[in-house]
Amino acid sequence: MQISFLLFPHVTQLDLTGPAQVLSRLPDAKVELVGKTSDAVPTDAGFPLLPTATFDTAGTPDILCVPGGFGVTGAMEDEATLAWLRHTAEQAQWITSVCTGALVLGAAGLLRGYRATTHWASHEWLAAFGAIPxxxxVVFDRNRVTGGGVTAGIDFGLALAARIAGEDHARFIQLSLEYDPAPPFDAGSPDKASSATLERYQKLVARFASDRAARYQAAADRLQRRE
Known part of the structure; x- marks a missing residue:
């Protein structure tokens, strides 16, 4: 079971490492972190991840997964990245994403006509790429599987593991990871968070990704011209 995660600068590492930890426990699993080059890739957590393969050397995956993070805008603008995704998706059994990685799949033209989800703060952009929000x-539509924001990647991994190896094995993975969430606060969605917490998040986005909406729109426009 070959599992390939796209690795790009300023990825949210938990979008990748959460589902990677789960999916690595599928029978005969092999996880690859695929970068554009073999250079270490910075994450938004302040530490780098090292690719185990490049676009030129990566194997043909059974599962292709695209994580998210503030770096998705750069990935959506990089034609080599989009071309690799399109080529790889032709051969993969499962084409998947976590968080805003869905928008990278969308920019590659891989979600048109598919039901999908993503991080709540970017959910409205799915339709711009032809997806059905x-x-x-976790959303399954044929061989497309998308997970919500960040921590949803663990749920995504377990749900996909159940489809591939059966629910009993997925339950075994859950137990082995002691995945028994009991968060100390009930503020994990915009419907539950206070207005002050929500405003603080919006200020963070404005600081680190003030041009995000414009770049999302430009990526959607490029896809439309390509198609």
Missing amino acids: VKER
């Missing part, structure tokens, strides 16, 4: 934590 669904506000659920």
Whole structure:
């Protein structure tokens, strides 16, 4: 079971490492972190991840997964990245994403006509890439599987593991990871967070990704011209 995660600068590492930890426990699993080059890739957590393969050397995956993070705008603008995704998706059994990685799949033209989800703060942009937005934590549509924001990647991994190896094995993975969430606060969605917390998040986005909406729109426009 070959599992390939796209690795790009300023990825949210938990979008990748959460589902990677789960999916690595599928029978005969092999996880690859695929970068444009073999250079270490900075994450938004302040530490780098090292690719285990490049676009030129990566194997043909059974599962292709695109994580998210503030770096998705750069990935959406990089034609080599989009070309690799299109080529790889032709051969993969499962084409998947976590968080705003869905928008990278969208920019590659891989979600048109598919039901999908993403991080709540970017959910409205799914339709711009021809996807059908669904506000659920994990969404399956044929061989497309998308997870919501960040921590939803663990749920995504378990749900996909159940489809591939059966629910009993997925339950075994859950137990082995002691995945028994009991968050100390009930503020994990915009519907539950206070207005002050929500405003603080919006200021963070304005600081680190003030041009995000414009770059999302430009990527959607490029896809439309290509098609």
